[in-house]
Amino acid sequence: LLFSRQGKLRLQKWFTPLTDREKKKVIRDMMMLVLARPPRSCNFLQWRDLKIVYKRYASLYFCAGLEDKDNELLALEVLHRYVELLDKYFGNVCELDIIFNFEKAYFILDEFLMGGEILETSKLAVGVSMEEADTLQETMEEYMSKPAY
Amino acid sequence: MALPRMPAPIRLRELIRTIRTARTQAEEREMIQKECAAIRSSFREEDNTYRCRNVAKLLYMHMLGYPAHFGQLECLKLIASQKFTDKRIGYLGAMLLLDERQDVHLLMTNCIKNDLNHSTQYVQGLALCTLGCMGSSEMCRDLAGEVEKLLKTSNSYLRKKAALCAVHVIRKVPELMEMFLPATKNLLSEKNHGVLHTSVVLLTEMCERSPDMLAHFRKNEKLVPQLVRILKNLIMSGYSPEHDVSGISDPFLQVRILRLLRILGKGDDDSSEAMNDILAQVATNTETSKNVGNAILYETVLTIMDIKSESGLRVLAINILGRFLLNNDKNIRYVALTSLLKTVQTDHNAVQRHRSTIVDCLKDLDVSIKRRAMELSFALVNGNNIRGMMKELLYFLDSCDPEFKADCASGVFLAAEKYAPSKRWHIDTIMRVLTTAGSYVRDDSVPNLIQLITNSVEMHAYTVQRLYKALLDDISQQPLVQVASWCIGEYGDLLVSGQCEEEEPIQVTEDEVLDVLEGLLVSNLSTPVTRGYALTAIMKLSTRFTSVNRIKKVVSIYGSSIDVELQQRAVEYNALFKKYDHMRPALLERMPIMEKTASNGPTEIVQTNGEAEPSVVEAKHPPPVTQPTNQANDLLDLLGGNDVVPVIQTTVPTKPASAGGELLDLLGDLSLSGGPAPAPATSVPSSQPAFLLDGLTSPPLFNDIAAAGIPPMTAYNKNGLKIDFTFERANPNPNIAVITIHASNSTEADMTDFVFQAAVPKTFQLQLLSPSSNVVPTLNQGTVTQVIRVLNPQKQQLRMRIKLTYTHKGSAVQDLAEVNNFPPQSWQ
DSSP: OEEETTSOEEEOOOSSOOOHHHHHHHHHHHHHHHHTSOTTOOSEEEETTEEEEEEEETTEEEEEEEOTTSOHHHHHHHHHHHHHHHHHHHTSOOHHHHHHTHHHHHHHHHHHEETTEEOOOOHHHHHHHHHHHHHTSSSHHHHSSSOOO | OOOOOOOOOOOHHHHHHHHHTOOSHHHHHHHHHHHHHHHHHHHHTTOHHHHHHHHHHHHHHHHHTOOOGGGHHHHHHHHHSSOHHHHHHHHHHHHHHOOTTSSTHHHHHHHHHHHHTOSSHHHHHHHHHHHHHHOOHHHHHHHHHHHHHHHTOSOHHHHHHHHHHHHHHHHHOGGGHHHHTGGGTTGGGOOOHHHHHHHHHHHHHHHHHOHHHHHHHHHTSOHHHHHHHHHHHHHHSOOOTTTEETTEEOHHHHHHHHHHHHHHHTTOHHHHHHHHHHHHHHHHHSOOSSHHHHHHHHHHHHHHHHTTOOHHHHHHHHHHHHHHHHOSOHHHHHHHHHHHHHHTTTTHHHHHTTHHHHHHGGGOSOHHHHHHHHHHHHHHOOTTTHHHHHHHHHHHHHHSOHHHHHHHHHHHHHHHHHHOSSHHHHHHHHHHHHHHHGGGSOTTHHHHHHHHHHHOGGGHHHHHHHHHHHHHHOOOOHHHHHHHHHHHHHHHHHHHHTOOSSSOOOOOOHHHHHHHHHHHHHOTTOOHHHHHHHHHHHHHHTTTOSOHHHHHHHHHHGGGOSSHHHHHHHHHHHHHHHTOTTTHHHHTSOOOOOOOOSOOOOOOEEEETTEEEETHHHHOOOOSOSOGGGHHHHHHHTTTSSOSSOOGGGGOSOSOHHHHHHHHHHHHSSOOOSOOOSTHHHHSOTTSOOOSOOOTTOOOOTTOHHHHOOOOEEEEEETTEEEEEEEEEOSSOTTEEEEEEEEEEOSSSOEEEEEEEEEOOTTOEEEEOOOSOSOBOGGGSOOEEEEEEEEOTTOOOOOEEEEEEEEETTEEEEEEEEEOOOOGGGTO
16 A cells, blocks of 8 residues: 555555455555554554554555565565665656556556565566556557656 | 537546645545546447546546446456557556456456467566456466466566466465476576566465475475575675665565475475575575665574574574664564564573563563563563563553553563462562552452462461552552452451561551541542442451441441442341341351462463464453452342342241241242241241241232232333333232332343342332343343332332343443332332
């Protein structure tokens, strides 16, 4: 989940099937728990049977739910890697980029993770895939980084 | 003639911009509704050109929280389109809006199949991705073959996606695992890190799910050596910019390999041996200055602890955790505490070495860390370190947040019980907890503590003295007050006589003690339960102190207390003074040492999902004697249920045997046949009214309803509970009114645990027989009946106070009411 300090959702990726209502509840709970944390707390907390890892980048909170056997410290690295990928693609990414180009954010995520697991560990490779896929888009307009859909 | 075309739907970015200008939620909703309407009509027109744009907008609105289900079919159309742009948005929409619950996904299967065989790898990639994220079991079954094919391709882009897709397929349909086995043969010989990583994930999934697979990979494939080699190369190889994270080469892959090694090595000596070296190497050579390095070390430690590693390696692992504890980074400290919690059972001694660091963590500012440190501290307490540890834990109890206090207090009690070096220390510790965190102590600890105290016979004087002093200071913490009152009641004589050996005995008079107890009774801070304890304590002192008159006065005052429980006790005690004074000493004797009836479970931390929770809460079951102070009442309550004035005759020990039997019959069943002999009248002062005993051979009296002719009345009607009284006159004694209560429930939920209690003024006597049941069924489907007999020799106007308790829809309800509307015929 990506959400802002004001509690606005910017991106959601679910790897287990939940009903819409359940998803909304989880989102609400996560926002409540994470936004309430004091500034210099530990980045991990326990919620039901999941380990929640979150990190704040500027005005956005990146929040992930892990299973028990997953490595929390590594999850922080995963979050960081995703931010790096976004940064490379958009060039100094900021929250507005993600708002206006949310579908791109999803495409990038889908080149990095699949089914909750890491797909590609090379930053370069992800960048290349995105570039090439973008060229396949049918019109010049749609190819450019800030297309007018 | 062409229909006039609608204007082109607005662009996605424009829509986003517009919506963001909305200043209120209502404004936003309006914009969205307008746009949705436009999109819907556009969908109806089957417009191919702008479908993609519209679905993209819909997805944005969906993220804001608005319903978007009408776009589901459109996503499918987009997926079926030839344009890449369409497919991209279509598949995204499918992943966001559809999941296996909907039926629409079945329609996707064919599209995905086609796309899996598409000439463009990016289209194939989209299909694999979507299938791997939200594919249902049916879809997986249908398409597994295609995925397997792609797993064998030489195209690394597709291979890695196929691997993770296979993981999803196996998770959904475990039976298909076999089919992927051949393809895994040379997955690990790939150079491409993406493929390597996803292959390790696939192998991990297979090994975790099937012990057969696990065995196969261990023996036949020689997986361990392969993994060790790859890991070694990663560590030894030079800088690779592509995979580098803060100077470490592909940490994601390293961690995944370590995890797979863990599974392979668990319980298997050969495998474990083969990986010892590499684990030691990783553990000692990894850079620890950044989070990345620590992530790898963390995984390494977890692996070392799980496999059959040699002891040197284990010590190394625990030392790493010890170092983590000293790290400035909170996350690392947290992770260390969590891991130590998991290993404290098996490697107790090694963890003990880090005890002081762990205890220091109790003082950390972070809540998550404090909690872990507390749990771990309790796990580390043993006979040797109990004194030191308890000091730290008590200090923690003093200063911690309220959310911890209850758990900490329970933990302290358990630890103290197990390892107390001396009784006095134990009592002191209990005192400390009660005085510092008294209000957070769990209710069930009070009986436990009382039991502990009775068991330490030689400490009684000391205990009561300390408790008394504590009461003088502070009467607000209820558990402390309750335990203290109980002790004073039991051991008040020791207190007054100044017998304490352990410390300087204090000078206190009987009056001072009674002052304190009476103070509890009137204080606003005392709960009803506490008041009960206090009153009973006062009563017990009547056999231990000499100032009996004062006690009698107090007891009789409370005979008319509004609190029905208190009133009941007071009246019973009063009766004890008046009529059964000879029984009083026996009843109020010192309590015997209580047997511990329930097993006290170990303080072990219970492992659940690897997250350890102290079982301190569940392990202790309070002894069945919930109110030891009620022992005096129990005798009197024997047959009466909830009487105010008990049936006195039954407790008189000196009555002829024959009459005794009939008395018991009387109360067990409603008919009065064979009335009990009036023999008790000879041993009881003649002023006592012959309750129900007149008439040795009186016929059943309950059938004389018509003779009475007293109209029934509604005594209570509130919250759906209605209680009606019907009357009969009990012949031959016209002074006795027999009232049958009928309780009915008009709400839609049953009222369970229903208890009816009644109290009458002093000039009356009341007997309450057993109720027909304690569940008042819903919607007036039945009634609970209960018989009350009221003796009214002075023919005074009948008044009654009733107390109702029951559980309704999960919550406890209690109500008191006055019944004043008795028909005159019932008492004249």
